Amino acid sequence: MTSHIDTQIIDAIVELLDMDDGSSITPETRIEDDLGLDSGLLLELFMALEERLPALEIDPSELRPEQFSTVQSLSALIASFMKEDVPA
Numbered sequence: 001m002t003s004h005i006d007t008q009i010i011d012a013i014v015e016l017l018d019m020d021d022g023s024s025i026t027p028e029t030r031i032e033d034d035l036g037l038d039s040g041l042l043l044e045l046f047m048a049l050e051e052r053l054p055a056l057e058i059d060p061s062e063l064r065p066e067q068f069s070t071v072q073s074l075s076a077l078i079a080s081f082m083k084e085d086v087p088a
Helices: 004-016 039-052 071-081
Strands: none
Touching: 004 039, 004 071
Protein backbone atom coordinates (compact mmCIF):
# COMPACT_ATOMS: atom_id res chain seq x y z
CA MET A 1 0.00 0.00 0.00
CA THR A 2 1.27 3.42 -0.94
CA SER A 3 1.15 6.20 1.64
CA HIS A 4 0.11 9.79 0.97
CA ILE A 5 3.75 10.86 1.19
CA ASP A 6 4.82 8.11 -1.26
CA THR A 7 2.15 9.28 -3.69
CA GLN A 8 3.29 12.90 -3.41
CA ILE A 9 6.94 11.89 -3.96
CA ILE A 10 6.08 9.77 -7.01
CA ASP A 11 3.86 12.51 -8.47
CA ALA A 12 6.61 15.11 -7.94
CA ILE A 13 9.21 12.84 -9.59
CA VAL A 14 6.89 12.19 -12.56
CA GLU A 15 6.40 15.93 -12.99
CA LEU A 16 10.08 16.77 -12.48
CA LEU A 17 11.31 14.16 -14.96
CA ASP A 18 8.42 14.75 -17.39
CA MET A 19 7.44 11.08 -17.28
CA ASP A 20 4.17 9.72 -18.70
CA ASP A 21 3.21 8.16 -15.35
CA GLY A 22 4.69 6.80 -12.15
CA SER A 23 3.81 3.15 -12.68
CA SER A 24 7.48 2.18 -12.95
CA ILE A 25 8.35 3.86 -9.64
CA THR A 26 8.12 1.62 -6.58
CA PRO A 27 9.23 2.09 -2.95
CA GLU A 28 12.42 0.21 -3.86
CA THR A 29 13.24 2.50 -6.82
CA ARG A 30 16.66 4.05 -6.26
CA ILE A 31 16.64 7.84 -6.46
CA GLU A 32 20.04 8.32 -8.07
CA ASP A 33 20.79 4.99 -9.74
CA ASP A 34 17.36 4.23 -11.23
CA LEU A 35 15.95 7.73 -11.73
CA GLY A 36 19.18 9.65 -12.33
CA LEU A 37 18.40 12.48 -9.94
CA ASP A 38 21.52 14.54 -9.29
CA SER A 39 21.92 17.16 -6.56
CA GLY A 40 20.27 19.89 -8.64
CA LEU A 41 17.23 17.77 -9.43
CA LEU A 42 17.04 16.64 -5.80
CA LEU A 43 16.84 20.27 -4.72
CA GLU A 44 14.00 20.81 -7.20
CA LEU A 45 12.29 17.67 -5.88
CA PHE A 46 12.48 18.90 -2.28
CA MET A 47 11.10 22.31 -3.29
CA ALA A 48 8.23 20.61 -5.16
CA LEU A 49 7.50 18.43 -2.12
CA GLU A 50 7.40 21.46 0.17
CA GLU A 51 4.78 22.97 -2.17
CA ARG A 52 2.73 19.75 -2.24
CA LEU A 53 2.96 19.07 1.51
CA PRO A 54 2.24 22.28 3.47
CA ALA A 55 3.31 20.69 6.78
CA LEU A 56 6.76 19.90 5.36
CA GLU A 57 9.74 21.97 6.45
CA ILE A 58 13.10 20.75 5.16
CA ASP A 59 16.37 22.03 6.56
CA PRO A 60 18.83 21.41 3.71
CA SER A 61 21.78 21.40 6.12
CA GLU A 62 20.37 18.24 7.71
CA LEU A 63 20.12 16.30 4.45
CA ARG A 64 22.58 13.52 3.68
CA PRO A 65 22.27 11.53 0.42
CA GLU A 66 22.71 8.22 2.27
CA GLN A 67 19.47 9.00 4.14
CA PHE A 68 17.33 8.68 1.04
CA SER A 69 18.70 6.26 -1.52
CA THR A 70 15.26 4.84 -2.39
CA VAL A 71 11.74 6.23 -2.68
CA GLN A 72 10.87 4.38 0.53
CA SER A 73 13.77 5.88 2.50
CA LEU A 74 12.97 9.31 1.06
CA SER A 75 9.37 8.88 2.22
CA ALA A 76 10.56 8.06 5.75
CA LEU A 77 12.86 11.10 5.74
CA ILE A 78 10.07 13.37 4.52
CA ALA A 79 7.77 12.01 7.26
CA SER A 80 10.43 12.91 9.84
CA PHE A 81 10.51 16.51 8.56
CA MET A 82 6.73 16.95 8.75
CA LYS A 83 5.81 19.50 11.41
CA GLU A 84 2.87 18.94 13.68
CA ASP A 85 -0.28 20.88 12.95
CA VAL A 86 -0.65 22.87 16.14
CA PRO A 87 -3.88 24.86 16.52
CA ALA A 88 -3.38 28.57 17.15
